[in-house]
Amino acid sequence: MIARPTFFVALGAALVAGAALLVDVDLRLREARAQDGREWSRTGPFPNHEVYYPGTETLAPDEMRVVACGTGMPTPRLKQAAACFLVELGNGDKFIFDLGEGSYERISALGIPLDQLDKVFLGHLHLDHAGDFPAFYMTGPVNNRLRPLRVWGPAGVRPDWGTKAWVAHMEAMWAWESATRGAVVDPRGLQLEVNEFDWTAVNQVIFDENGVVVRTLPAVHGEQTVSFLLEWKGLRFAFSSDTLPTTGWRDHAKGVDLSIHECFLPPRMMMSKLGMTASEAIFVGTQGHTSAQAFGKIMSLTEPRLAVCYHFQNDNDTALAVYDDIRKTYAGPLDLAQDFMVWNVTKETIRTRMAVPNHEGFPAPAQRAKQPPDSMAILADLLSETTFKSIEPQSAAVTNEQIKVFNERNGTNVQPGLTAVPFRNP
Ligand SMILES: [Zn+2]
Numbered sequence: 249m250i251a252r253p254t255f256f257v258a259l260g261a262a263l264v265a266g267a268a269l270l271v272d273v274d275l276r277l278r279e280a281r282a283q284d285g286r287e288w289s290r291t292g293p294f295p296n297h298e299v300y301y302p303g304t305e306t307l308a309p310d311e312m313r314v315v316a317c318g319t320g321m322p323t324p325r326l327k328q329a330a331a332c333f334l335v336e337l338g339n340g341d342k343f344i345f346d347l348g349e350g351s352y353e354r355i356s357a358l359g360i361p362l363d364q365l366d367k368v369f370l371g372h373l374h375l376d377h378a379g380d381f382p383a384f385y386m387t388g389p390v391n392n393r394l395r396p397l398r399v400w401g402p403a404g405v406r407p408d409w410g411t412k413a414w415v416a417h418m419e420a421m422w423a424w425e426s427a428t429r430g431a432v433v434d435p436r437g438l439q440l441e442v443n444e445f446d447w448t449a450v451n452q453v454i455f456d457e458n459g460v461v462v463r464t465l466p467a468v469h470g471e472q473t474v475s476f477l478l479e480w481k482g483l484r485f486a487f488s489s490d491t492l493p494t495t496g497w498r499d500h501a502k503g504v505d506l507s508i509h510e511c512f513l514p515p516r517m518m519m520s521k522l523g524m525t526a527s528e529a530i531f532v533g534t535q536g537h538t539s540a541q542a543f544g545k546i547m548s549l550t551e552p553r554l555a556v557c558y559h560f561q562n563d564n565d566t567a568l569a570v571y572d573d574i575r576k577t578y579a580g581p582l583d584l585a586q587d588f589m590v591w592n593v594t595k596e597t598i599r600t601r602m603a604v605p606n607h608e609g610f611p612a613p614a615q616r617a618k619q620p621p622d623s624m625a626i627l628a629d630l631l632s633e634t635t636f637k638s639i640e641p642q643s644a645a646v647t648n649e650q651i652k653v654f655n656e657r658n659g660t661n662v663q664p665g666l667t668a669v670p671f672r673n674p
């Protein structure tokens with residue numbers, strides 16, 4: 249008897265809560281239907297407005313989509329690759345800004361044909377902004393890129409430090425890779441167009457095609473570093489690469505739609521998390537890079553539609569610390585970038601979501617007919633007695649039989665250049 253009133257109170261509360269939940273769900277459904285303007289099928293898919301599934305969303309003709317393919321640090325980390333942002337436009341153009349270590353796998357997880365990703369802009373040549381470029385370039389043809397790759401980067405303050413020299417050194421370093429892998433892939437995707445620009449010019453146009461203009465601003469980060477501005481159909485995207493806040497950014501990134509600027513952990517966290525000494529932490533965190541307070545200040549000065557900070561380990565504890573420091577100097581719209589964060593930008597709205605990447609992706613299909621090379625003829629010069637003598641005959645016999653069956657099924661006439669060797673008459 250004593251328990252009864254308590255029971256009814258509890259039951260009553262549960263019913264009220266349940267009813268409130270039902271009302272809430274019903275309201276949301278009705279509101280969504282009102283926006284959608286049609287009834288949803290009970291068996292068909294429901295519109296999902298919370299996440300972005302790559303490869304399933306058409307961009308409007310005047311819409312820009314930006315995907316964070318790397319928001320972290322040089323320190324390797326599963327959660328965050330180093331710097332890389334992909335910009336996709338409603339006219340079909342796509343641009344990669346910086347290509348730090350680990351970012352290539354993020355790009356691949358979006359399933360975009362590599363022929364459509366032929367423009368790479370490097371703000372500077374530190375590993376955490378350019379480290380995945382060799383892999384992106386050299387394995388492009390393996391992943392069905394059949395078009396030349398185009399890259400833009402700064403000229404050097406010394407002749408051997410600029411982007412052209414960097415590419416030449418890369419090709420020299422990977423000479424054997426090019427000779428061997430190059431022998432088995434369509435060679436067209438290994439053509440490279442290198443565009444070097446003067447990093448000191450302010451608001452300099454370095455790209456102007458198809459209604460898209462890309463400009464550079466000198467950055468403060470060990471010289472020969474730039475920030476980028478992209479403008480298309482009145483939409484403006486700004487990407488700092490690495491820099492302290494600059495007068496160029498203050499004057500030319502004012503009021504941009506999406507303002508992606510670097511921002512480091514508070515120095516005390518660089519000491520506790522990264523093992524830096526006090527003098528290292530304060531120097532790196534304020535003189536080599538933008539502190540969270542300084543990030544907030546430059547955003548207050550430029551008032552973008554949406555400010556995005558990147559270039560720190562974005563975890564629960566660090567995010568709170570960075571957020572608190574930014575809020576000391578900036579009160580406007582703000583995102584703390586993570587890998588696979590996505591921004592859809594139109595004149596009317598900016599929407600932030602997370603992408604759902606494909607962890608088991610295969611290369612997107614080739615965009616043109618392939619022209620595979622005669623690999624055996626190319627490799628013939630390279631192969632030695634050591635290779636030929638190392639071919640195990642019984643396994644080779646199995647392989648030769650497999651090739652015979654393959655030829656019969658596919659109407660091809662592939663010859664086993666290597667595995668036939670043990671059966672050749674001396
Ligand atoms: Zn750097």
Ligand SMILES: [Zn+2]
Pocket residue numbers: 331374376377490559
């Ligand atoms: Zn960096």
